[in-house]
Amino acid sequence: MSSKPSYYEILGLPKEATQEEIRRAYRELSLRQHPDINHSPGANTQFLNLKEAFETLINPSRRKDYDHKLVQESDAPILENVLYSRSRLPDLKEPQLLYVYLDYSVSSKFASQVNPTLNFCLVIDRSTSMQGERLDTVKAAAIEFIRQSKEDDVLSLVTFSDRAEVVLPAKRYPDHRSLEAQIHFIQASGGTEIYQGLEAGFQQIQWNQNRALVNHIILITDGHTYGDDLACLDLANRAASQGVRITALGIGSDWNDDFLDNLTQIAGGNTYYISKTSDLRKLMHEKFNSLNQVFAERVFLKLKTAPRVALGGIYRIQPEAAPLTASEQINLGTILRDTNLSILLEFIVQPIDEDLYRREIANGTVNLILPSDPGTTHRIPVTLSRIVGSLDKKEMPPQEIIQALTHITLYRMQERARQEASAGNVDEASSRLQRLATQFLSIGEKDLAQTALMEAERIQQTSMLSPEGEKAIKYATRSLMLPRKAKEVRSS
Amino acid sequence: MITCPHCGNKELEGALFCKECGSQLLIESEEKKTSRIDVNSEAGLYPTSRQPLYSSGLGYAPSSDALVTLHLSGLDVYIPIMEEGEVIIGRSSEGQPMIPDIDLGKYKAFQSGVSRMHAAIRLFGNQILISDLGSSNGTSVNETKLEPYSPHPLKNGDVITLGRMRIEVITKDMKPRTNSMEV
Known part of the structure; x- marks a missing residue:
């Protein structure tokens, strides 16, 4: 940032100030700063600067050139x-x-920079429910993730059930392939205590945590944690204050989405819903790319x-x-x-x-x-x-705002429907889901409309939403918020 | 306060979307009147109710208040669209909770290959747009097939084909049955 104040700063105005405001600010300031009144040393230069600022900004074409120059020289x-x-x-x-x-x-001017150095920890749930295909896919995705990482990236891997084990302690590993055997040995058993895993992962990050690194925890889980949620949220706050972000990947439908959303939001990350284990590798790959950006x-x-x-x-x-x-x-x-x-x-x-x-x-x-x-x-x-x-x-609002609000409105509708459903207001929730389905259809989201309709019927019969449907609608609606360009990049 | 033209919900001034039904409120800000949508006795029913928004059972002539009237070719049926906004055309079917705004179910829509949610018509200022909602048998305007979800402008005299059902578009201030004039 340049040390010389801009003309806008001299006049104390926002960049979008109107002519009226520029004239008004100049009148007020010149009354105080005019050398006839202000006898302090440097008053003359100060007033000349003010005059120069006024004369530049009041002239539309000079102002345009000046604005352009400001951006160029910034x-x-x-x-x-x-x-x-x-x-x-x-x-x-x-x-x-x-x-x-x-x-x-x-x-x-800064866009061509090289990839940052990462300090990441994979925190993997190895509770009994992960047994089989789930854990195998997670292992494969973790191996891929580590293979892609650079030699100077600091990496660590922690597994947890009702207690945590450090599989790979945090450091720079010269040969990433030699780590694969240790990942293959991970076995499933026990319950899910997320705090155990997060705490151990956070500790690994902290060994090397500093401002020059991208410090990041990736939590992969498929279950509910009981009794330790407040401790987890407290940890998220500590992580946030030290610049450590947390991303959560929830597999299947039995995890607590409200809890993980809350946790990752505090820690500047996001939660993703993985309905099919096959999506995990793609998501981990995307995550890796974005950390490097x-x-x-x-x-x-x-x-x-x-x-x-x-x-x-x-x-x-x-x-x-x-x-x-x-x-x-x-x-x-x-x-x-x-x-x-x-x-x-x-x-x-x-x-x-x-x-x-x-x-x-x-x-x-x-x-x-x-x-x-x-x-x-x-x-x-x-x-x-x-x-x-x-x-x-x-007058129409900018396209960006309309676009964003179209999808935020849908997101808010599904949140309302979920609240109504959990409060037992079956009819309200059901008709809200139907309206949501109509809106999904009108933006071409056929599958989502179908899911919303099925849930609208289900709640009539069972007074409950299905955990899969609920999560599918929530996270799909959320990803609709992404501007179209970003969505294309993600799906390619 | 702004009243949502689709569901009657009240929103704060400056709102761009209705929180209740998700409809865009922008196009309504031009005129503040909030008249009821229908001319018939079913007036006042919301799109979420299990009744179509546009009663289409009566063979009435085009209403002069209608911004656009849809004339089902070969039938003496005129369906008015009274307000700006979006309406969905399709057919209702048993056991399906969603009812399109314009329900062609009574006119052998099923036999004519009309989908449940077939197409949407959007009225916006002087513009009328139609988009196909990914229907099974497609939507054509003057025999040109539309890409799904890409809006196509409509003018007076255009003939829309939903599956095999033909519908003539009559815009406000135009007498029905004027033949299409190519511009």
Whole structure:
């Protein structure tokens, strides 16, 4: 980031400031900074800078050149782009919704960087239910994963049932093939205590954990954990604060999706549903590729909403589509070189009595570190505001926002149906699933529509959703949120 | 507040989608009136009920309020579409919980090869679009077969074929039976 303040910073304005605002800011500042009034040393230069800033920004063509130059000369590694559902905020006497799409991409100056060095741990459930094809597939996928890794990657492997064993302690292994025999020896037996495995895995990561590495735990399980969920969530928080992310792969239908979603969300990762064991290898392969695309880690959003504004919801659209929970510090995960980080925020804006020209929505920062330059914590300011005024009736929100919301709406519908189902509201849940099926059909998702319809009927008969159907709908709807381009990449 | 034209649910100003039924609300923002969709006694029924949204049993002439009227060729049946938005054409069948907005079940739709969810018509400003919903026997406009899920514009006088069922499109302000004019 350049040390010289930009013209916008001199005038104290956002990049999208209107002519009116530029004129107003200049008038106010020049009253205070004019050398006739301000006698402090350097007042003259300060005023000349202000004048230069005003004269550049007030002239549309000079401003355009200047904006272009700002982007060109910027040495910021991450570029920010902000889209709003409305160009202006209508002055209403009732609450209204405003959607904001935040998009972060790697500046082209940094895009050609080499793959980062990984510090990863595979944490594998070897409980009795994994016996047979499941464990065999997991072993094969783990071997593939390790084979692909680079010589300087730090790797470790932990298995767990009701206790954990370190199969491969964390270090750099010169010969990855020699490790395969140890993986083949893994046997299934015992129960599922996820905390045991996570704790042992986290410890392995911590031996070598540092800011220059991509520190990552991949948890593979097929079961429910009992009694230790709070300990797991606590561990996830510790992991997040040390920049260790967790990805969970749930095999079959007997694992607790709400728990794993919660866990991985805290730790900046994501949960994947594996209905067929054959999908596991493909998913692990994708995961490996995306870890090698990591550019920024410990990406946290700190956001404070303005008075009478509330955050109604927050969703990560890509690289991994998932709902996020609003908190003081939201773990956004990572920024990849080949996929932007895109976030959709829903704000509920209550009316206020004041007559404002521009209304603040929220302020904060996105903080992140680059493993390639671990010494610095980068802070990208997030300032969200809108000019108050009436809208052109024909105005359409940006395509990105419509696209994202189409699928978020479906995701929210299935969440509601699940809540209704577990509360015993059979009719509501059933008709909601039918409506969901109609929407799936209208976007061409025939199989999903079929699943939703089957579940709508099933709940009428058994008062319950099937665990497979429930998970299939949830995770498929979630992956619909990915923008089309990203989806094509994933399926290719 | 915005009222969802499909299910009557109330959403906050600025909402883009209905939380209840998932429909897009954008196109409705132009006019604030929320009139009922049907002209018949079945008015007020929501798409989720086990009744089709568009009653199509009466052989009434095209309503002048309709934005678009679908005329089933060879039958004296006119189905009006009164509001902007999306409607799904198909046929209901027993034991199936979903009912399309326009149910052609009564007109030998099954024998004519109409799928349960055959095609969707979308009205948006001055545009009318039809997309095939991956139906078994396909959808054609003026004998040109459509790719599934890719919207195709419709104009007055176009003939849609669902399976073997032919339907003439009559748009607002146009007299029925005017023959298609190529533009």
